[in-house]
Amino acid sequence: MDILEAMQRRHSVRRYREDPIPADIKARLQQEIDACNREGGLHLQLVCDEPGAFTGAMARYGSFSGVQNYIAVAGKKSPDLSRRAGYYGERVVLLAQQLGLNTCWVALTFSRRRARFALDEGEKLVIVIALGYGASPGAPHRSKPMAQLVRCPAPMPDWFRRGAEYAMLAPTAMNQQRFLLDLTAVGTVRALALPGPYTRLDLGIVRYHFEQAAGPENFTWA
Numbered sequence: 001m002d003i004l005e006a007m008q009r010r011h012s013v014r015r016y017r018e019d020p021i022p023a024d025i026k027a028r029l030q031q032e033i034d035a036c037n038r039e040g041g042l043h044l045q046l047v048c049d050e051p052g053a054f055t056g057a058m059a060r061y062g063s064f065s066g067v068q069n070y071i072a073v074a075g076k077k078s079p080d081l082s083r084r085a086g087y088y089g090e091r092v093v094l095l096a097q098q099l100g101l102n103t104c105w106v107a108l109t110f111s112r113r114r115a116r117f118a119l120d121e122g123e124k125l126v127i128v129i130a131l132g133y134g135a136s137p138g139a140p141h142r143s144k145p146m147a148q149l150v151r152c153p154a155p156m157p158d159w160f161r162r163g164a165e166y167a168m169l170a171p172t173a174m175n176q177q178r179f180l181l182d183l184t185a186v187g188t189v190r191a192l193a194l195p196g197p198y199t200r201l202d203l204g205i206v207r208y209h210f211e212q213a214a215g216p217e218n219f220t221w222a
């Protein structure tokens with residue numbers, strides 16, 4: 001499965017089977033997490049066989065069941081922490097999909113108190129990503145039409161259209177899709193987070209999808 005196929009197949013999954021993640025798959029995920037932490041200046045942590053974070057009222061309210069594993073997404077407080085958390089977290093999410101796992105970004109419907117993670121001086125937990133073998137593969141979300149999500153003079157370049165199509169597949173909090181991709185000059189794209197909860201984190205995810213599909217060689221971010 002290549003990364004574009006992973007983006008097509010990824011859907012939020014909230015109900016998981018009990019099968020543990022095999023050691024070789026865990027090792028591959030850990031390797032990617034280490035690379036993301038290095039490149040993104042983050043503190044992502046893979047937590048396995050730990051059901052505590054997804055027991056309790058919030059997880060039930062969110063219809064989660066059987067979650068035994070998650071990635072705690074943490075990092076040093078900074079203005080662009082959310083965007084980096086989204087960008088590198090989605091890189092791990094899409095690798096997980098390629099490895100046959102399912103995921104769900106979770107900002108609210110888990111128990112922060114029971115979750116296991118470590119924070120160094122000045123760091124905070126941004127979000128977690130539930131991880132495991134889903135009871136089902138999930139289902140595609142409804143998307144706003146592309147015209148509401150992009151600004152682009154005609155004719156729209158093929159690479160921009162491809163990037164936008166895959167950006168529309170990106171997970172966003174409550175499926176809000178409050179972002180705008182704006183082709184401001186030849187080969188220059190501005191990505192905007194509109195007002196709303198978690199829209200800066202959403203934008204990091206959207207940027208990762210757009211880049212992978214549009215081809216980073218075709219444009220630069222404004």
Ligand SMILES: Cc1cc2nc3c(=O)[nH]c(=O)nc-3n(C[C@H](O)[C@H](O)[C@H](O)COP(=O)(O)O)c2cc1C
Pocket residue numbers: 010011012013014062104105106107108109110127138139140141169170171172173174175198201202205
């Ligand atoms: C930043 C962020 C926070 C989210 N928080 C939650 C959450 O607290 N509980 C939940 O059940 N889903 C949460 N989700 C999952 C979204 O509801 C889901 O991604 C969206 O509805 C789109 O569906 P899809 O992921 O299946 O494409 C979150 C997603 C993102 C990106």
